[in-house]
């Protein structure tokens with residue numbers, strides 16, 4: 409393993425049994441992501457993108473294969489260590505924002521500190537600071553239904569990064585947004601990447617991925633799509649290739 413490799417999968421599989429059929433949601437996927445990279449994952453619906461993100465985030469367990477974080481297999485971690493990995497290092501953003509409807513923007517961001525032992529006063533201060541940073545100070549007391557889609561997603565990003573994670577997983581973060589708001593969220597992610605955050609973003613929007621990310625991983629039917637590849641490991645494995653923008 410090279411020192412630059414931060415997050416790595418080796419022959420990662422996630423299969424589901426459906427009666428007599430096996431759905432290969434993810435099939436022999438080998439990728440490596442360097443610390444500080446901004447990677448896009450593209451592919452048609454059902455190609456395994458969300459499955460891959462969930463495995464990388466330690467939210468799901470592979471059928472076979474390995475996810476290594478800094479050289480440590482997630483499978484070697486206890487449930488407690490895995491929970492600590494997610495709590496301390498991982499932020500997640502979803503297409504549908506996933507905000508709590510009866511909480512204010514501020515309270516939604518504060519939920520990131522649940523189970524961390526952070527004092528209520530401190531978590532309120534940090535959440536308010538983050539909302540201010542993302543230009544939402546005057547929306548802090550609004551509930552999601554009183555916010556635009558773009559604002560809701562910015563609240564969700566605030567919640568994802570308020571604990572200063574190392575990794576941000578974004579699953580179609582602009583999928584429910586109009587062009588202008590999608591651009592704003594993309595700019596926000598670009599800024600966070602500039603500050604050192606490692607970002608892995610699933611998107612349908614090829615233009616967005618092409619403009620904003622440093623590298624694109626293409627998926628098809630649970631596998632890496634064949635094409636040009638920049639990853640020497642992938643080159644060595646004809647059945648597990650990683651697409652890349654030339």
Ligand SMILES: Nc1ncnc2c1ncn2[C@@H]1O[C@H](COP(=O)(O)OP(=O)(O)O)[C@@H](O)[C@H]1O
Nearest residue numbers: 424431432433452453454455456457458459460
């Ligand atoms: N819990 C599950 N049970 C059975 N099949 C699933 C399950 N979750 C996902 N799949 C299947 O795995 C494939 C990949 O799904 P997913 O990762 O959600 O794709 P994408 O995010 O690229 O749209 C799809 O065919 C989907 O139907």
Ligand SMILES: [Mg+2]
Nearest residue numbers: 457458459579
């Ligand atoms: Mg998906």
